Structure formats: structure tokens, C-alpha cells
Amino acid sequence: MNPDPLLDSLRAAVAAAPADVPLRLHLAGLLLERGARDEAVAHLGTVLGQDPGNAEAAALMTRALAPAGPPPGFDWAAAESEVADIVPPRFVDGAEAVPADRVPAGPTADVEQPRVTLADVGGMTDVKKRLDAAFLAPMRNPELRKLYGKSLRGGLLLYGPPGNGKTFLAKAVAGELRARFLAVGLDEVLDMWLGKSERNLHELFLAARRAAPCVLFFDELDAIGQKRSRLAGAAARNVVAQLLVELDGIADGNDGVFVLAATNAPWDVDTALRRPGRFDRTLLVLPPDEQARTAILEYHLRDRPVAGIDLPQLARKTDGWSGADLAHLCETASERALLASAESGVARMIGMPDLLGALPEIRPSSAAWFAAARNVVLYSNADGTYDELAAYLKRKKLL
Structure with a gap:
């Protein structure tokens, strides 16, 4: 890259006055004009980390993350003639059409059409009722939605101990809404290169908008959207800032995109993500009730x-x-029957003694989570955020 005295001077000025937001925005704008998008994204992420509502920074970030177009004066006719013998023209008579349900989601996105609904979730009646009242009912009725001015968008945070089907519930929500489903994990977002994680987030939201109506589901939100006060590096704070920008849908709008997330540690999620219009509704997903446990056991033994x-x-x-x-209980019981059959040389059925014998070998995995949750309820629930969790702990005599 050729030296640019103006950019070098601005970089030095920003380094000397890192809190000067207008100066940093001016530098970011010039960097975009010079084609240095990754460096611009880093500066814009710093601004948004300090001020998530900065409209100028958000607009520049959207521009920085937009797909790059051809250079000025690009000769389309010459380019087309060069590849005419290699690449056939698109959208011509006789060309094979792309099915409507095959949405171009980018290299890291996997959009699917779920076939499961809440009817496929065994038991968990209370959870399904709260899910319907808090999230699904307004989405299902377009007339009432129009009457009350409810836009076709929403954010819901599922939280609770691990291993209780939060991802399956999110997929069932997509099935209920007859929407596509795009699950996002850490590996689809986080990247070692500066600015790449923010771009990954932007592309995932673009994929969800193209696939609308679509449920965009973030697993382990506390890892992607951790409290910025606990983050030492600017790169991690920039990821949170970019997620806030995308949730607000400043440039593209998120109508038809239903953003759901799951976490085992909601108390570690950045508070800005819990504000109205983002993940402002929460649903506690507890260990399955007796009816649900029966259904789960039957499923794993079938x-x-x-x-x-x-x-x-x-x-x-x-x-x-x-x-x-x-x-795990069903798997352990199966192992007991298999080993016994191997020793005797005669295959036998898995019986009740195998399952009862496996019970003492397994420690419920939720115990450690409830121990941590108890401290949160006791010392960090002044605003009533975890009242539902507190009621459950009292009911189970854990509080």
C-alpha cells in the first residue's frame, strides 16, 4: 500500500486522542474511500463499543461490510465477452431455475425448513404456554398484529441449565411460524482476523433477511455477546457492537427475521442486548417435567x-x-446389557434392572448450574429479572 500522509497524520491524531469520536469517524470514512475496509471496521467497532446508538458509525459500518462492487469505469461488456465461452449468461430461456426453497445463504450459513413443531416437544406444557403467549401468538395473527402496530420481527432469549432442549425449542418455533431456520454457533461468527467476525455476523443477518420469514438462532449467546465490561480486547467488544447494529436492522430492516438465542448464563450477556427491541423477552427452560421425561426416555429406548x-x-x-x-442413562443401561451379553455369549434384552442399576452411576448435570443460579438470584435480582427462576428454586427447596 502506498504511503498516504493524510491517513498517517489522522492515525497519529487518533492514537493521541482515542476518545475523539468525530476524529475517529473521519478517519474511518477516509479509510473506506481508500479501500482499507478492515482497518475502517476496527475503528468503527471501537466507536460502537463506546456508543452503540451512534447512527453515523452504524451507517459507515453497514457500508464497510457491504459486498464490494466493481471499480469505477468497469467495462461490463468487455468482461462478459471474455467469459462468454466459459460461463453461460444467467436468467435466460432454458436455464435451470433455482428452487425457491434453496436460499443462497453464504458459505457459513445452513438454512433449513424445520418439520417439527411444539407438538413434537414432549411435555413442558408450561414452557410451551409461555412461549405461545410471549412470542408466537402475536406472530400468527396478522390482523391483530396490524391493528396493534406490531411489526413482523422479534427477539427472544431462552435460558436455563444445559441439555434441556433449548435448540430444539427454537427449531420448533420456526416450525410453528412456517419459517426457515438458521442456527448460528461460535464457529460461524468468531474469526482470528481483524474485522472478519463482524463481517461474518453481517453476512449471517443478510442470509436470514433473504430467507425471510426466518428464525435466526444464536447458540451460546453469552460467548458471542458477553458483557463488554469484562472484555479486555477491542476485537471482542467490536463483535458485540456489530451484533447490536444488526439487531437494530438500521440499514436493511429485520422484518420477517425472528431472532432467538440460547444461553446457560444470561447474567453474562451484555446488558445492551437485553434492551427493548433486541432480546427483550426471556423464557426460562427448566429440566423436563415428569411427562416430558417419560417421552424422552421412550424416545431414546425406541x-x-x-x-x-x-x-x-x-x-x-x-x-x-x-x-x-x-x-446418558439409556446409553449406560445399554452398555450394561451389552457387556453382560458379551460375557455370557447370549444376547439379552435391556431390562429394568439395567436402568435402575445405571441410576447411581449418573450425577444430574444441572446441579452445578442451579448452585450458580442461586447466587445470582440472591445477590443480583434487584430488578426482578430472575423472579421466575427464584420461584422454581423455592419450589424445589434450593433457595
Whole structure:
């Protein structure tokens, strides 16, 4: 890159006065004009980390993350003639059409059309009722939505101990809304290169907007959107700032994009992400109730050779167990029957003694989570955010 005295002077000025927002924005704008997008993104992320509502910074960030176009004066006719023998022209008669359900989602996105609904979620009646009242009912009724001025967008945060089906619930929500589903994990967002994580986020939201109506689901939100006060590096704070920009949909609008997220540690999520218009609604997903435990056990035993299994008894003995714990119980019982069959040389069925014998070998995984949650309820619930969790802990005599 050729030296640019003006940019070098501005860089030195910003280094000397890092809190001067107008100066940093001026530098970012010039960097964009010179084609140094990654450096511009880093400066804009710093501004948005300090001031998430800065409209000028948000607009520049959207411009920086937009796909690059051809240079000025690009000769389209010459370019087309050069590749005419290699690449056939698009959208001509006889060309194979792309099916409507195949949405171009980019290299890191995998958009699917879920076939599951809340009817496929065993038990969890209270959770499904709250989910319907808080999120689904306004979305299903366009007439009432229009009457009350409710836009076709929304954000919901699912939280609770690990292994209790938060991802499956999010997919069921997409099925209920007859929307596509785009699940986002850490590997789709975080990148070691400066500015790449912010661009990944932007491209994922673009994919969801193209696929609308679409449920965009962020797993482990506390890792992507951790409290900026705890983050030492500017790069991590920039990711949170970019997520705030995308949630607000400043440039493109998020109509038809339903943003859901799951976390085991909602108290670690940046407070700006919990403001109105973002993840302003929360739903506590607790370990499955007795009816749900029966359904989960039946599901994990359905393809195994079993005999004499008393599912209601097992469900009663596994109060407080997560769905993952119940799956582990069935796997451990299967191993016991397999080893016994190998020793005797005669294959036998998985019976109730195998399952009851496996019970003491498994420690419910939610115990550690509830211990941490108890401290949050006791010392960090002045605003009532975790009242529902407090009620559950009292009911279970854990508080």
C-alpha cells in the first residue's frame, strides 16, 4: 500500500486522542474511500463499543461490510465477452431455475425448513404456554398484529441449565411460524482476523433477511455477546457492537427475521442486548417435567431391544434430570446389557434392572448450574429479572 500522509497524520491524531469520536469517524470514512475496509471496521467497532446508538458509525459500518462492487469505469461488456465461452449468461430461456426453497445463504450459513413443531416437544406444557403467549401468538395473527402496530420481527432469549432442549425449542418455533431456520454457533461468527467476525455476523443477518420469514438462532449467546465490561480486547467488544447494529436492522430492516438465542448464563450477556427491541423477552427452560421425561426416555429406548421397562417409575426417579442426562442413562443401561451379553455369549434384552442399576452411576448435570443460579438470584435480582427462576428454586427447596 502506498504511503498516504493524510491517513498517517489522522492515525497519529487518533492514537493521541482515542476518545475523539468525530476524529475517529473521519478517519474511518477516509479509510473506506481508500479501500482499507478492515482497518475502517476496527475503528468503527471501537466507536460502537463506546456508543452503540451512534447512527453515523452504524451507517459507515453497514457500508464497510457491504459486498464490494466493481471499480469505477468497469467495462461490463468487455468482461462478459471474455467469459462468454466459459460461463453461460444467467436468467435466460432454458436455464435451470433455482428452487425457491434453496436460499443462497453464504458459505457459513445452513438454512433449513424445520418439520417439527411444539407438538413434537414432549411435555413442558408450561414452557410451551409461555412461549405461545410471549412470542408466537402475536406472530400468527396478522390482523391483530396490524391493528396493534406490531411489526413482523422479534427477539427472544431462552435460558436455563444445559441439555434441556433449548435448540430444539427454537427449531420448533420456526416450525410453528412456517419459517426457515438458521442456527448460528461460535464457529460461524468468531474469526482470528481483524474485522472478519463482524463481517461474518453481517453476512449471517443478510442470509436470514433473504430467507425471510426466518428464525435466526444464536447458540451460546453469552460467548458471542458477553458483557463488554469484562472484555479486555477491542476485537471482542467490536463483535458485540456489530451484533447490536444488526439487531437494530438500521440499514436493511429485520422484518420477517425472528431472532432467538440460547444461553446457560444470561447474567453474562451484555446488558445492551437485553434492551427493548433486541432480546427483550426471556423464557426460562427448566429440566423436563415428569411427562416430558417419560417421552424422552421412550424416545431414546425406541430402537433398542427392551423388555419390562416401567417408564413412569423411571420418570419419577429422575426428577431434576436434563434431557441429556436421560439420554446418558439409556446409553449406560445399554452398555450394561451389552457387556453382560458379551460375557455370557447370549444376547439379552435391556431390562429394568439395567436402568435402575445405571441410576447411581449418573450425577444430574444441572446441579452445578442451579448452585450458580442461586447466587445470582440472591445477590443480583434487584430488578426482578430472575423472579421466575427464584420461584422454581423455592419450589424445589434450593433457595
